[in-house]
Amino acid sequence: MKNESWPEGYERRVLASVDSTLSEAGRVAPTLSGPEWILALEQTAARGRRGRAWAMPPGNFAATLVLPIDEAPGQAALRSFVMSLALRDAFVAATGREDAFALKWPNDVLLRGGKVAGILLESVGAGARLTHLAIGIGVNLAAAPGVGEVEEGAVPPVALKSALGTAIAPESFLNLLAGAYARYEDQFSTYGFAPIRTAWLADAAKLGEVITARTTRDAHVGTFVDVDAEGQLVLETAKGRITIPAGDVYF
Template sequence: MGFVLAPPASAAGFRLEAFDTIGSTNATALERARAGDPGRLWVVSSKQETGRGRRGRVWATPEGNLAATLLLVNCCPMPVAATLGFVAGLALGDALEACVPDAGRIAIGADGGGDARAKSRFELKWPNDVLAGGAKLAGILLESTMLEGGGFAVAIGIGVNVVAHPAEMPYPATSLTVLGARGDAQTLFLALSDAWLAAERIWDGGRGLDAVRRTWLKRAAGLGSEVAVRVDGEIVRGVFETIDAECRFVVRDRHGKHWKIAAGDVHFGVIASAAAD
């Protein structure tokens, strides 16, 4: 089947623009916003040629994977828009669990922040990844643009390794196919467009951010584990304690000092031990 919105998403006023191949779903969504699109538009493709991850890194989306971007325009106060990545994480976690009901058999890998016992769900790695078996399965990227006449648009980009994952990465990566899951990008997007509604209702334009934070923490990868965070070329080591009211990553170091980190690269477990050197 082709890409379609879940009926509740259509009823709630969301729209869909689907492509067989695209340069970047985020770039296309922001172009639509600058041309006057009112938002609540999903831009999706099963192949993306010039996608990006955080810090300008390449995010490859070969044929059969999912590249999806939700465009929102003037959806909330601009400082609050940064928290939409956590909303996207909750929605994507729900969609994956709906499409992969046997996820409980997935084991923890080197960067999972836990032991070798099986996990019963997909995990959310701060600030913008979804892990399965301790390996990266999906990434989320927020980009924004100011609009003529005032206001702003935000593109919430979601990339999922459905049939393939990148090789030779500095961290473990996986795909739904490697995990033995059936289904395709179209099925996953259908579930995602539905799951977004519930997550967005909880968020409620930023008013429900504390509820989002509490729900996110229930799925957090590495909570309570040793962690290393690279921040501006420096390494902060300690224990991942929580995310605070502003969704900053809170680390307690060996001296008892709490570090509240707004942006950085996070490593758990074995990778954390080697990350600083």
């Protein structure tokens, strides 16, 4: 049953168990008439960025939003920032703690410096034509994966319950997240990326500090100075200012 605050125009399905909500999104996307949230209470083959495994202890949150898309892939990809803002708002609504959360480029949410949520975007379509965007979200609501289950050097995982004492069920968190996302999606569709970018930068982790950004080929050390109009990371390095379209950030 949908909560009374559930956003108009969005459908929802809740699955007891599935291999991956992202995989399910790819299977059902051609049958959907509009945006739909897919929530799974258990995932048996969850995945993160670049095919990495995503651990999901019981009670944690795993969902994918499937959006019909008729725009360039670069524009669609900016929804990682839209979802980051929605996650932040959902966390604040659940905890009342605006000071506890920060946004890590390109697609993580931090709680007191630890990773509490991650986002993964995948396109759905035939050939070069993008028909749907699947936005996968994993949140450590109840428990954090062990250190051995995350990549070496990555931000350590943290759980909402242990860090702040907030216990919330996945379906209740989905109600908060779906409402927040719908508001930011309306803003993005109406006004473009500029206000989303401004809001994201206001809560950006390590803005103005030295970080390391690793791409598939190189590692760059520099001061995190901006995110540009295309969502690229902007670093001031010893060799000058550079932009990084995709990569991983390490503190």
